[in-house]
Amino acid sequence: MIPMYEEEKTSEMKQSRFNLKVLISTLTATIITAVLCIASTKLYNREPDSLSLLRELYDDKNNICPVTEKMIPSKSEQFSELDYFRTSKYKNHSVEVWGNAVRIPSMTYDNYPENGDDHKFDIFYKMESFIKKSFPHIISKSELIHINTHALIFIIHGKNKELKPILLTAHQDVVPVPPETVLRWKYPPFEGHFDGQYLWGRGAADDKDHFISMMEAVDHLLSQGFTPKRTIIIGLGFDEEIEGTRGAKLINAYLLKRYGKDSIFFISDEGGMGVQDMYGARLALPSTGEKGYIDITIELATTGGHASIPPRHTAIGIMSELATLIESKPYELRLTTKNPFYVQLQCMATKGKDMDPLLRNSIRGMDYSPRAKKMVLDTLDKDIMTRYLVSTSQAIDIFDAGIKINALPEKVIMKINHRVGYDSSLEEVKQTVLENAKIIAKKYELAINDYDSIKSSGFSDIPIGEFTLSTDVNLVPAPKSPASGDSWNIFAGSLKYxxxxFAIYPDADPSIGKEVTVAPSVMSANTDTKYFWNLTDNIYRFSPFRGQCSKNWHAIDERVDLDSHIESVAFFYTLLRNVEEYDSNF
Known part of the structure; x- marks a missing residue:
């Protein structure tokens, strides 16, 4: 053996210790990887031990569900106890006011003009008269501004001008009732019939339940001598069902000019998913975001001709094939933290004691395991009510073609409505439709004019016709409002209380218990709030209703349970009182 010097021995010892550390680290990493692989494998074999292991591994996910403290207004001799709203006296008053609103057939149609003073909007003079008669304290204690004749802004001035106002919004209009469907209603759609439990009629739910309960609450507070510290603004559009360009859009322009950008504390509008019992948990689901929107029109122009000598495929047949192709390729489901529904799903997994353990742990682990995410998305895809919360929807709603039975159609128009998911984009939707059109164009030797009027004619030297694509209402998904901070705590805390x-649940499973979890969610449709993004980051879309108490929106036999309506009144009453108590700190 060759003798070593002392420094050589030290060096060799250091190298040995280093090698040992590497070996230990490698073994540890291997063991952890093996445990994760075994856990993931066993998870899909439903082995209880692996479920527990994954629950521990993903336990930090529990923290994503917001913890809301209940906010209860202080007792006061000045203000009513909530039980007052359940008295026969108040219920009779509420049914009368709400029913009178439903009796006004405030329908709007897509072809209405932009000018509010057009005679087609004359029904809203009657609506304004109703408001002035039914809510005298709002009228006497607010500044009233008319926008485009029928959009109404009521400003109840606060004592502290340094505090940002709150904005309560609703819309006065309703979707039309097709005359041929009137006889299919149990009660006439504009009779405002109350059967002892439900108020029936077009708009009883959308939006006159929310609209009238909000007005009732404000008027009742003012009748008790309430003078807010913070300014309260009520904004009532009159064309929400036809895009809101004549009402809410101009209300926003007025408020922006008067108060400025980011000048509002929070906005409350219709929307959300109400209060629902899911997987053994009770959730209140205000929407802190809503999907994007784009309409795409595809026009096919051909030369036409006599019907006695038709081509194998007419323009209608070709466009129909394109429609079939589009519908055969739905948009894929995607879910990331961009989407407010992500938090709702985590809350369901955290609070839903009846949820299948496999689904629960797949939700918790979907950011780590592609297989877990696939299972979650497959589950959501099975229910039409959840499918479109995590994907872009496409609906072919208009198909216009042909003018005479013995003449080949020279022009066919197809219109597709899309509600764009948070994990998609307007550009993706446009390109998807364009690529589908190219497939059919190539098959039938047609040219294409794309969205920028750039013609592609490489499909044939002499195309027999051409597609032209165009878009309308290009709206990106709404900025996601935070489910934290003072305004959220007040709004969510009032809901929880x-x-x-206060709410009653006569048909609920008693095992669910009393606890209500307030979780942010997403709207698959769009509201007037799409015009208010520059006024505040804090936009809460919530029509207060329980479970199945609000039925058949936009459909035959629309109706709402009176108890649910009363709870909506109580919510707005409580919300404003809680805002006032919060403002006492300033």
Whole structure:
């Protein structure tokens, strides 16, 4: 053996220790990887031990569900106890006011003009008269501004001008009732019939339940001598069902000019998913975002001709094939933290004691495991009510073609409505439709004019016709409002109080218990709030209703349970009182 010097021995010892550390680290990493692989494998074999292991591994996910403290207004001799709203006296008053609103056939149609003073909007003079008669304290204690004749802004001035106002919004209009469907209603759609439980009629739910309960609450507060510290603004559009360009859009322009950008504390509007019992948990689901929107029109122009000598495929047949192709390729489901529904799903997994353990742990682990995410998305895809919360929807709603039975159609128009998911984009939708059109164009030797009027004619030297694509209402998904901070705490805390301590659940499973979890969610449709993004980051879309108490929106036999309406009144009453108590700190 060759003798070593001392420094050589030290070096060799250091190298040995280093090698040992590497070996230990490698073994540890291997063991952890093996445990994760075994856990993931066993998860899909439903082995209880692996479920527990994954629950521990993903336990940090529990923290994503917001923890909301219940907000209960202080007792006061000045203000009513909530039980007052359940008295026969108040219920009779509420049914009368709400029913009178439903009796006004405030329908709007897509072809209405932009000018509010057009005679087609004359029904809204009657609506304004109704408001002035039914809510005298709002009228006497607010500044009223008319926008485009029928959009109404009521400003109840606060004592502290340094505090940002709150904005309560609703819309006065309703979707039309096709005359041929009137006889299919149990009660006439504009009779405002109350059967002892439900108020029936077009708009009883959308939006006159929310609209009238909000007005009732404000008027009742003012009748008790309430003078807010913070300014309260009520904004009532009159064309929400036909895009809101004549009402809410101009209300926003007025408020932006008067108060400025980011000048509003929070906005409350219709929307959300109400209060629902899911997987053994009770959730209140205000929407803190809503999907994007784009309409795409495809026009096919051909030369036409006599019907006695038709080509194998007419323009209608070709466009129909394109429609079939589009519908055969739905948009894929995607879910990331961009989407407010992500948090709702985590809350369902955290609070839903009846949820299948496999689904629960797949939700918790979907950011780590592609197989877990696939299972979650497959589950959501099975229910039409959840499918479109995590994907872009496409609906072919208009197909216009042909003018005479013995003449080949020279022009066919197809219109597709899309609600764009948070994990998609307007550009993706446009390109998807364009690529589908190219497939059919190539098959039938047609040219294409794309969205920028750039013609592609490489499909044939002499194309027999051409597609032209165009878009309308290009709206990106709404900025996601935070489910944290003072405004959220007040809004969510008020919801929690009403739906834990005041609401009644006669048909609920008693095992669900009393607790209400307030979780942010997403709207698959769009509201007037799309015009208010520059006024505040805090936009909460919530029509207060319980479970199945609000039925058949935009459909035959639309109706709402009176108890649910009363709870909506109580919510707005409580919300404003809680805002006032919060403002006492300033």
């Amino acid at each position: 009403i739906y834990e301590d």
